[in-house]
Amino acid sequence: MAGLRREPTARQLRLGVELRRLRDAAGLTGREAAALLGVSSTQINQIESGLSGVSEKRLRRLAINYACTDEELIEALVTWATDRTRGWWEEYRERLPTPFLDLVELEHHSTYRRDVEFLFVPGLLQTEEYARAAFSSRVPVLPEDEVELRVRHRMQRKVVLEGPALIPYEAVIHEAALRIRLGDRATSRVQLARVLELSEANHITVRVIPFDLDGFGGAWSPMMLAGGAVPRLDTAARDAPHGTGFIDSEAQLDVLRTLFRRVEAASLDPTRSRDFIHRLAKEL
DSSP, X not given: OOOOOSSOOHHHHHHHHHHHHHHHHHTOOHHHHHHHHTSOHHHHHHHHTTSSOOOHHHHHHHHHHTTOOOXXXXXXXXXXXXXXXXXXXXXXXXXXXXXXXXXXXHHHHOSOEEEEESSSOOGGGOOHHHHHHHHHTOSSOOOHHHHHXXXXXXXXXXXXXXXXXXXXXXXXXXXXXXXXXXXXXXHHHHHHHHHHHHHTSTTEEEEEEOTTOTTOOSXXXXXEEEOOSSGGGOEEEEEETTEEXXXXXXXXHHHHHHHHHHHHHHSXXXXXXXXXXXXXXXXX
């Protein structure tokens, strides 16, 4: 078996989690799974911890012995196990915090993306100046070169919305996020114009939650949902003081899917949302 990974990516960790879930569902111990492959229980633990990879042949043998009959799930896991993609984000490894890279890798492989934001315009819709103002407001203050590195990284993330392999994207944005000025008036005006421009694309849907919406209690913090090859492999992310936290528990994913449907239903439809943003822009 190859050497152990020093720092598995979120995707590699998730593959291990899914294999462990399949093993648990089959009622097998790590020692029993190891016997099926003719390896040590330590190697099974390393695979399930994302510290070591697993070949397609071994993964399929495990799936058979775990009595997994979900062919779409098995094929998706095989793709994860055999993918050797080194995307553009690798140039930032050891230059930016790991969650920045994990988020981009997640976006790169997503089948759809959904955002809910209350205080900031979603990152994928941000202009360069808006992003610069956001990173410059961090406490403790980031060095200028670090700010510029993060801005460049964020701008490159837009490839999923503007590149050759587009994914369906939905954003629900609270009016507060559209009104708060991270930079000056000109920065806000350009940012709103950019949101309007992107909202015209067929694969992008933008909805607004106005301040005067009665009885809105649909969510309490920003959230992101990214679609997997199969629903079981969907992933959510929520920002926390210590960084982005990824969520893959089916129970928690169901809660977040429900919350997204709730805020989506409460928000203005896309046409009214564009009209709303246009009025805000004229006020600046």
